[in-house]
Amino acid sequence: MRLQALAAALNLSLTDLPDPQVRGVTHNADWAGPGDVFVAIRGARFDGHNFLQEVQRAGAVAVLGEGLPDGLVSPLPYLRVPDARAALADAAAALADHPSRALRVVGVTGTDGKTTTAWLTRHLLRAAGLKTGLLSTVGYELPDGQLRHFPAHFTTPEAPQVQRTLRELVTAGADAAVLEASSHALALDRVRGVDWAVAVWTHLSREHLDFHGTVENYFTEKRKLVERARHAVLNADDPWTVRLTGLAGGETTYSAEGEQADWSASEVEEGVNGLTFRVTSPLGEFRANLPMIGRFNVANALAGMAAAAQLGATAEQLIAGLASFRGVPGRMELLAAGEDLPRVIVDFAHTPPSLEKALATLRTTTPGRLWVLIGSAGGPRDPGKRAPLGEVASRLADHAVFTEEDCRDTPLDDILREMERGAREGGQGTFTTIPDRAEAIAWIIGQARSGDTVLLAGKGPEDTLERAHETLPWDEVAVARAALAAWSTPAGQ
Numbered sequence: 001m002r003l004q005a006l007a008a009a010l011n012l013s014l015t016d017l018p019d020p021q022v023r024g025v026t027h028n029a030d031w032a033g034p035g036d037v038f039v040a041i042r043g044a045r046f047d048g049h050n051f052l053q054e055v056q057r058a059g060a061v062a063v064l065g066e067g068l069p070d071g072l073v074s075p076l077p078y079l080r081v082p083d084a085r086a087a088l089a090d091a092a093a094a095l096a097d098h099p100s101r102a103l104r105v106v107g108v109t110g111t112d113g114k115t116t117t118a119w120l121t122r123h124l125l126r127a128a129g130l131k132t133g134l135l136s137t138v139g140y141e142l143p144d145g146q147l148r149h150f151p152a153h154f155t156t157p158e159a160p161q162v163q164r165t166l167r168e169l170v171t172a173g174a175d176a177a178v179l180e181a182s183s184h185a186l187a188l189d190r191v192r193g194v195d196w197a198v199a200v201w202t203h204l205s206r207e208h209l210d211f212h213g214t215v216e217n218y219f220t221e222k223r224k225l226v227e228r229a230r231h232a233v234l235n236a237d238d239p240w241t242v243r244l245t246g247l248a249g250g251e252t253t254y255s256a257e258g259e260q261a262d263w264s265a266s267e268v269e270e271g272v273n274g275l276t277f278r279v280t281s282p283l284g285e286f287r288a289n290l291p292m293i294g295r296f297n298v299a300n301a302l303a304g305m306a307a308a309a310q311l312g313a314t315a316e317q318l319i320a321g322l323a324s325f326r327g328v329p330g331r332m333e334l335l336a337a338g339e340d341l342p343r344v345i346v347d348f349a350h351t352p353p354s355l356e357k358a359l360a361t362l363r364t365t366t367p368g369r370l371w372v373l374i375g376s377a378g379g380p381r382d383p384g385k386r387a388p389l390g391e392v393a394s395r396l397a398d399h400a401v402f403t404e405e406d407c408r409d410t411p412l413d414d415i416l417r418e419m420e421r422g423a424r425e426g427g428q429g430t431f432t433t434i435p436d437r438a439e440a441i442a443w444i445i446g447q448a449r450s451g452d453t454v455l456l457a458g459k460g461p462e463d464t465l466e467r468a469h470e471t472l473p474w475d476e477v478a479v480a481r482a483a484l485a486a487w488s489t490p491a492g493q
């Protein structure tokens with residue numbers, strides 16, 4: 001697209017504008033390259049206008065911004081826009097040729113459950129035969145199912161990445177996409193210009209008030225997704241839903257807690273290998289098996305099913321899809337269970353509250369002993385949580401193992417001593433310390449017996465393990481599987 005056509009797409013009437021070819025658009029000076037338009041955003045910490053020389057040197061062809069600061073002369077053609085973030089999103093959508101119009105896009109928002117519901121929905125849509133992509137906190141996937149990562153870690157990245165990924169999906173022949181929409185993304189226009197077929201609402205609770213100020217503001221930002229969608233899937237168990245009713249073109253409700261709803265669950269049974277429940281729905285009544293741990297996943301499953309049904313999935317496809325769902329990588333990921341093996345779970349819980357929640361959930365379905373392996377990161381990242389992590393692990397599990405977790409420039413011994421202190425002062429004091437993480441995993445799995453649960457916490461899906469002088473490639477699931485393979489042979493017991 002040429003610059004003048006882009007200006008026209010943004011409703012800017014400009015004369016005397018040069019007309020170079022535009023390759024892309026970016027808000028980040030470090031990412032600017034030849035042929036890019038740079039959008040100068042005045043953020044909370046920086047003013048993008050400070051980087052104009054830098055983007056010119058990188059080969060950018062023009063700048064969009066809300067106005068040059070006094071005394072600054074732009075080295076590139078400067079197009080003034082009323083709202084820089086909106087312009088970034090509109091330019092990104094125009095340059096990608098509005099890919100969401102060629103897809104059926106499901107957006108998922110809510111305080112908790114976005115990632116799980118997004119992954120479930122994309123799995124159910126695939127089970128229904130739709131080629132489906134995904135943009136989520138854990139990464140993004142084209143319909144080939146391979147997980148990829150953006151250069152910066154976001155739930156919802158900035159608009160150019162959103163639009164480029166949607167375009168990649170269209171090029172790859174996708175029919176549908178599932179996209180996690182965070183409240184930050186909705187507030188900062190990262191998903192402006194996305195054409196939403198369905199908005200899924202999980203639930204809202206107090207969070208991110210540092211950014212939004214009040215719960216009401218937080219709700220107002222999240223509500224935008226429902227307002228913009230052709231259809232909404234709303235949680236009848238969430239008190240905020242009454243204020244969302246009637247905002248989308250059409251709507252479906254769901255309830256995991258016995259409220260009146262289109263999709264509801266009853267007879268919920270939590271087992272060692274997952275959940276079973278009866279579903280009452282517009283597609284009829286059926287029994288569902290979901291190989292996931294945690295009762296809250298019943299609500300996520302109902303939301304995912306209602307969204308997939310909206311795009312045409314049948315009851316048979318949903319039943320088969322739920323039963324074959326492998327979970328979200330590194331989030332309560334169930335590796336093994338059964339008569340003979342201990343149940344092993346990999347989860348990224350790395351804060352005292354999230355570890356507490358994970359252990360409490362697992363306790364309810366552990367007939368034997370509950371084991372946990374946990375470390376704590378080095379460097380400046382919240383050293384105050386080391387003792388509380390040790391305390392929670394030792395208080396809620398029958399036995400804790402303390403080990404390394406990205407210790408970086410902090411002596412590992414210092415971290416482990418703090419965790420041990422927490423375990424002695426507030427926990428049961430039943431722990432073992434094994435500094436090498438692979439050895440620790442082999443040991444804890446070797447100790448566990450059938451009927452026990454082993455939670456390997458902290459790393460989840462991360463692919464490196466950082467030590468003081470080396471960064472190792474890491475795959476917690478693979479290390480755990482190797483330990484389980486050793487366990488299952490007589491020599492390993």
Ligand SMILES: CC(=O)N[C@H]1[C@@H](OP(=O)(O)OP(=O)(O)OC[C@H]2O[C@@H](n3ccc(=O)[nH]c3=O)[C@H](O)[C@@H]2O)O[C@H](CO)[C@@H](O)[C@@H]1O[C@H](C)C(=O)N[C@@H](C)C(=O)N[C@H](CCC(=O)O)C(=O)O
Pocket residue numbers: 027028029030040041042043044045046047048051153154155156157158182183184185188211
């Ligand atoms: C609170 C928040 O979301 N802030 C976002 C906001 O930052 P900001 O307004 O402070 O921007 P800034 O850092 O002052 O920069 C202003 C402009 O200068 C540019 N810049 C800045 C420095 C530089 O060297 N070069 C440069 O080009 C920036 O790219 C930006 O365009 O705009 C920036 C880019 O435009 C985002 O990178 C930044 O995300 C920060 C890093 C962040 O941590 N966001 C988190 C909280 C977030 O978005 N989280 C949600 C999930 C939340 C959840 O549900 O858990 C998410 O979707 O990931």
Ligand SMILES: Nc1ncnc2c1ncn2[C@@H]1O[C@H](COP(=O)(O)OP(=O)(O)OP(=O)(O)O)[C@@H](O)[C@H]1O
Pocket residue numbers: 110111112113114115116117137155202203296297299300331357
């Ligand atoms: N429907 C739900 N209601 C309440 N809590 C939930 C629900 N689903 C998941 N959770 C809890 O929230 C945690 C995070 O789940 P998930 O990753 O799906 O949420 P999220 O909204 O994507 O959060 P994040 O953006 O931090 O990944 C889970 O481990 C679980 O403890």
